[in-house]
Amino acid sequence: MNMLREQVRADLLAFSRRPETLFFTVFLPVIFLVLFEAIFGDESVTLASGDVVAQSALQVPAFMVMGVISASFVALAITVVNRRETGTFKRVRGTPAPAWVLIAGQVVTSLVIAILMVLVMLVLGSFAYGVRVDLDHLPWLVAGVLIGAIAFSCLGMMLAALTPSSEAAPPLANVVVLPLYFISGVFVPIESLPNWLGTLAGWLPVAPFVKVATWAYVPATTTPWRSLGLLIAWGLLGLIIASWRFRWTPRRG
Amino acid sequence: MPGVTPAISVKGLVKRYGDRNVVDHLDLEVHQGEVLAFLGRNGAGKTTTTEILEGYRERDGGEVLVLGQDPATAGADWRAKLGIVLQESRPLGALTVRETLRLYAAYFPDPRGVDEVIALVGLEEQASQRAGRLSGGQQRRLDVGVALIGNPELVFLDEPTTGFDPDARRQFWDVISGLRDLGTTVFLTTHYMDEAQVLADRVAVMRDGKVAALGTPAELQALRGDVEIRFVLPHGLGLDALPALSASPRLAGTEVRIETTAPTADLAVLCGWADGRGLELEGLTVERPTLEDVFLAIAGDQAEATT
Numbered sequence: 001m002n003m004l005r006e007q008v009r010a011d012l013l014a015f016s017r018r019p020e021t022l023f024f025t026v027f028l029p030v031i032f033l034v035l036f037e038a039i040f041g042d043e044s045v046t047l048a049s050g051d052v053v054a055q056s057a058l059q060v061p062a063f064m065v066m067g068v069i070s071a072s073f074v075a076l077a078i079t080v081v082n083r084r085e086t087g088t089f090k091r092v093r094g095t096p097a098p099a100w101v102l103i104a105g106q107v108v109t110s111l112v113i114a115i116l117m118v119l120v121m122l123v124l125g126s127f128a129y130g131v132r133v134d135l136d137h138l139p140w141l142v143a144g145v146l147i148g149a150i151a152f153s154c155l156g157m158m159l160a161a162l163t164p165s166s167e168a169a170p171p172l173a174n175v176v177v178l179p180l181y182f183i184s185g186v187f188v189p190i191e192s193l194p195n196w197l198g199t200l201a202g203w204l205p206v207a208p209f210v211k212v213a214t215w216a217y218v219p220a221t222t223t224p225w226r227s228l229g230l231l232i233a234w235g236l237l238g239l240i241i242a243s244w245r246f247r248w249t250p251r252r253g
Numbered sequence: 254m255p256g257v258t259p260a261i262s263v264k265g266l267v268k269r270y271g272d273r274n275v276v277d278h279l280d281l282e283v284h285q286g287e288v289l290a291f292l293g294r295n296g297a298g299k300t301t302t303t304e305i306l307e308g309y310r311e312r313d314g315g316e317v318l319v320l321g322q323d324p325a326t327a328g329a330d331w332r333a334k335l336g337i338v339l340q341e342s343r344p345l346g347a348l349t350v351r352e353t354l355r356l357y358a359a360y361f362p363d364p365r366g367v368d369e370v371i372a373l374v375g376l377e378e379q380a381s382q383r384a385g386r387l388s389g390g391q392q393r394r395l396d397v398g399v400a401l402i403g404n405p406e407l408v409f410l411d412e413p414t415t416g417f418d419p420d421a422r423r424q425f426w427d428v429i430s431g432l433r434d435l436g437t438t439v440f441l442t443t444h445y446m447d448e449a450q451v452l453a454d455r456v457a458v459m460r461d462g463k464v465a466a467l468g469t470p471a472e473l474q475a476l477r478g479d480v481e482i483r484f485v486l487p488h489g490l491g492l493d494a495l496p497a498l499s500a501s502p503r504l505a506g507t508e509v510r511i512e513t514t515a516p517t518a519d520l521a522v523l524c525g526w527a528d529g530r531g532l533e534l535e536g537l538t539v540e541r542p543t544l545e546d547v548f549l550a551i552a553g554d555q556a557e558a559t560t
Binding site: 002003005006007009010013014017018083086087088090091092093094095096097098101249250 | 307308309329330332333335337339341343344345347348352355356357359360361362383399403
């Protein structure tokens, strides 16, 4: 346990000292929320159920999800590839440290950052944009964010396992998530997409995550069991492929 | 002071890549507490052998015991007794020297103190600096510090000074000499002859996947007992004008070279011959081969290296 604590401490320190990851992971989702609120914040939306809700009640959870994915998927994949390619993992595998400490260190670190992002969004939403989580649904939000963060950590490990080099990691991770944000109700309401695109997005992992988070803010909708199930399924798929393809040593040389 | 059981014992080690034996029935013993320099050209199989000893690669044949255990099956208790400096690894740039050592200390059951290790590798002034801002030589010393933090019995150093300037190398050598004084066994892979001469108790030269020569630097030097007599061929004369010597002379440019095991007798004949003709033998020297020459002779031509 001491080992894991030191690992997480070191990983968090290293994370906080890399300005580029800090910007893309922590600040970019916040900047997006602030911009979208400035542009669409006063509007309200009529849902498929007929309920009318403030646009903010959709935007805050959407960018919360973006923050969690940035930490648990994008940043995690980039860091893991980097540690592998610089020989850091190989080196630690030559010490008595068990393998799980390295993986757990990375995953716990990204979970800590993800939780930080959720708190920032909760506070911003509540105090700046006047949207509050329904108190009955708060445990659901916590559970949903944890399940989503862990599922995306597994997908992040999968992406890391499939990424050939340190240089390829940031563009690959972003190429995967940016289109998904567009079709999953983060930048654009999912209702305004063509049917086929909405259906496709519904099966991919980002839209279910957005649905779970939105549910805490817009309680009228039914319990998103299907979305939670999809998230877990994606997480398991990521885990299987990651453990199949994962390696500790650099690909080059 | 060789211990009762060797720190490393290798018998008939084989590693194949495709149908080529990169390591080809290699035998080697490393005594406890000694610094063994493991030399060879690039592609001779040094790193492959080292990584098998470290437990990173599997072997295709032979027996290997490192600190009494087989690296292929040894566990965390075994790795706790090793310190490894890889050829290509660099410390995490964002952590300071002290933070890096603190993290690695947590991996080991019985680590050295962080400050003790910082002093051992001479990074007191850089202790609070981020590893990414250290010079190449300082980063490598931090690498060694990371290898020492677990209080290892055996340290592997794979080409630790490649790319160093002369100052950095000398400082690094001091660190390694300090290790020997602590009684740590050091397995040092290098392709610098002077490094082996300064640091090593014994030198093993690898060629074509085998140990081609093994001994103290002095013993290796004695392997080629020949002394070379050199002088500039006097103007207007050919090699056939020289007197009969114990070995046949050859010409390198205008310089005559005679590799001889009887330098005193040959010199007497040569000098008598030259003096009798009123010739001055310009550039007359008698040289013992350096360890470098011995290495070149044993390790084979550069052209044979494959990678």
